[in-house]
Amino acid sequence: MDRRTFLSLGLLAPIALKSGGVVNAAVDYDAQDATITMNFAKDPRKPKMTMWQLPSQHGPQMQSYVLRTETGETIIFDGGWAQDAPYLVDLVKKECGGKVDAWFLTHAHIDHCGALAEICTNEALGNQIEIKDLYYNFPPQEWLDEHEKGSVKDTKVIFDGLAKFKGASHAPEMNQKFEYGPLSIQCLNDFDLELTMNSINNSSITYRLDVDGKSILMLGDLGYEGGDRVAKLQGERLSCDFCQMAHHGQQGVRRSFYEIVKPSYTLWCTPDWLWRNDTGKGDGSGPFKTCDTRIWCAELGVKEYFVMRDGLIKLTF
Numbered sequence: 001m002d003r004r005t006f007l008s009l010g011l012l013a014p015i016a017l018k019s020g021g022v023v024n025a026a027v028d029y030d031a032q033d034a035t036i037t038m039n040f041a042k043d044p045r046k047p048k049m050t051m052w053q054l055p056s057q058h059g060p061q062m063q064s065y066v067l068r069t070e071t072g073e074t075i076i077f078d079g080g081w082a083q084d085a086p087y088l089v090d091l092v093k094k095e096c097g098g099k100v101d102a103w104f105l106t107h108a109h110i111d112h113c114g115a116l117a118e119i120c121t122n123e124a125l126g127n128q129i130e131i132k133d134l135y136y137n138f139p140p141q142e143w144l145d146e147h148e149k150g151s152v153k154d155t156k157v158i159f160d161g162l163a164k165f166k167g168a169s170h171a172p173e174m175n176q177k178f179e180y181g182p183l184s185i186q187c188l189n190d191f192d193l194e195l196t197m198n199s200i201n202n203s204s205i206t207y208r209l210d211v212d213g214k215s216i217l218m219l220g221d222l223g224y225e226g227g228d229r230v231a232k233l234q235g236e237r238l239s240c241d242f243c244q245m246a247h248h249g250q251q252g253v254r255r256s257f258y259e260i261v262k263p264s265y266t267l268w269c270t271p272d273w274l275w276r277n278d279t280g281k282g283d284g285s286g287p288f289k290t291c292d293t294r295i296w297c298a299e300l301g302v303k304e305y306f307v308m309r310d311g312l313i314k315l316t317f
Contacts, residue, residue: 029094048181051317075104078104080111138191227257240261244267265305
């Protein structure tokens with residue numbers, strides 16, 4: 001399925017759903033919003049890091065994570081659409097003192113970068129928080145436009161927004177490590193301009209996070225070919241306790257990739273309609289492969305699924 005079809009179905013599905021799909025209309029964050037809270041810390045009284053998986057504020061798929069260490073550093077991965085920005089900003093203000101030490105973007109798609117682009121261009125919103133460092137490594141805009149013509153308008157919004165970022169921008173390098181108190185983040189790959197199929201997803205930069213004996217793998221929207229490349233580059237280093245499921249859990253990396261990761265817990269940036277593969281005519285009525293991936297996870301012995309459809313999820317490590 002091409003990107004344009006996926007996005008169009010994603011935008012229409014929440015409208016078509018008659019039951020089961022809850023579109024979060026919140027603008028302000030409230031700590032009581034968390035519908036799932038779980039503690040994985042060695043000492044439950046003194047967690048080293050808190051991670052929030054944010055819900056979509058208007059229905060389509062998106063990806064947004066906020067991390068806060070015990071030593072006061074705040075790290076964000078992606079952020080979602082422009083419509084998700086107010087909720088994200090409010091959470092950062094209330095939970096993180098309004099300051100972001102590092103913002104990592106996985107790839108140049110609007111459902112991952114739109115929130116940051118909005119924050120960079122909307123002064124009323126952007127002035128509410130301070131962002132120190134931005135990390136992203138995208139292929140040239142001209143290359144992206146050539147190989148994914150359906151995303152040209154969105155790509156322009158992203159690049160125009162990032163051009164207005166007021167902090168310091170950096171391109172993470174493969175195997176580079178970043179330390180934030182008890183949290184270590186390692187960049188696992190760069191992009192390959194020869195991967196012109198599913199081009200933007202396959203340019204996703206992936207990260208391994210380690211904190212207090214627990215490991216988390218961030219895959220963005222990595223596709224088959226990009227996943228094969230990362231597996232070849234990193235091998236068993238991909239093995240992690242927690243895995244963010246590639247491309248919202250549908251048509252991301254291959255099963256063989258997850259067999260290397262061997263996650264005990266999975267993170268799904270997946271709304272209800274996509275989780276159930278429902279575009280308005282009932283479970284399984286859509287073209288998405290989410291249910292296939294869920295079968296893989298069950299067969300691989302995954303213990304727990306943390307799914308965006310359930311709302312705000314708060315995990316401590």
